Amino acid sequence: MILEENERVLFLEIEKQESRFQTYHFGQRQEHDRIQSFVPSDRVDDSIPGRAQRHRLTHLERHLKATAQQAYHLYNDSSFDVLVLMGEERVMHLLEEFLHATIMAQIIGRIYGSPDADPRDRKSLIENALRDHKADREIKAIADLKEHNPAEIARSLGSVVKAWNLFLVCKLIVSVGFHHQGFICKEHHYLSLEPTDCPFCGKKLVSVENLGRRDDRDSAASRGRGHHCHVSYHREFLTEYEGLLLSYTLR
Secondary structure: OHHHHOOOEEEEEEOOOEEEEEEEEOOEEEEEEEEEOOOOOOOOOOOOOHHHHHHHHHHHHHHHHHHHHHHHHHHHOOOOOEEEEEEOHHHHHHHHHHOOHHHHOOEEEEEEOOHHHOOOOHHHHHHHHHHHHHHHHHHHHHHHHHOOOHHHEEOOHHHHHHHHHOOOEEEEEEEOOOOOOEEEEOOOOEEEOOOOEOOOOOOEOEEEOOOOOOOOOOOHHHOOOOEEEEEOOOHHHHHHHOOEEEEEOOO
């Protein structure tokens, strides 16, 4: 769950003669690779024949094709989950013509301007892109769940616990501000709001301060039943659902 919420970013700085590939994960940024090419000026010059100008554009296209291919290889090698691009707008648009569709789908941020001339801190730029991406993902996750079959939605803590214990969970959305004391069986991941015994092993359930705690040693809610989404930026959307929302299936 921690890895899912801390996606590995490929930060790609694109210049006409150089592309720099950097990975960013858990606050650490490292250079992964770079591609350097000889690319003459590709600006239109009325004094230069059209054939020569097309030749210059070909050099740039070859450089960008090589950049796109390397990005695709890195993605296939699971070197990153999402992509942030930085470069002049015209160059970035040309690059995106060569990017594979799977890579295009992973772009979460575009920063326009020459990387060599931009003094801004790269870590801050990447973190901003990740925050915007996370906020958008939260909105989509909540919206998708609200469109789910109403008969298969648990909208209160008691109904969520019941569905959880029946192994019916498909998707669980929890606000990071959710807090409710409860009881669990750490061996069978059984949840209860009352101090009772586990129906599977008969042992007395262990009291925990918060059933929504992320620490998987203390919370069955962080163990692998379905997909989980922790909402940080749009917690107001979960207020009417006691801070959590769950979809389940009866099939």
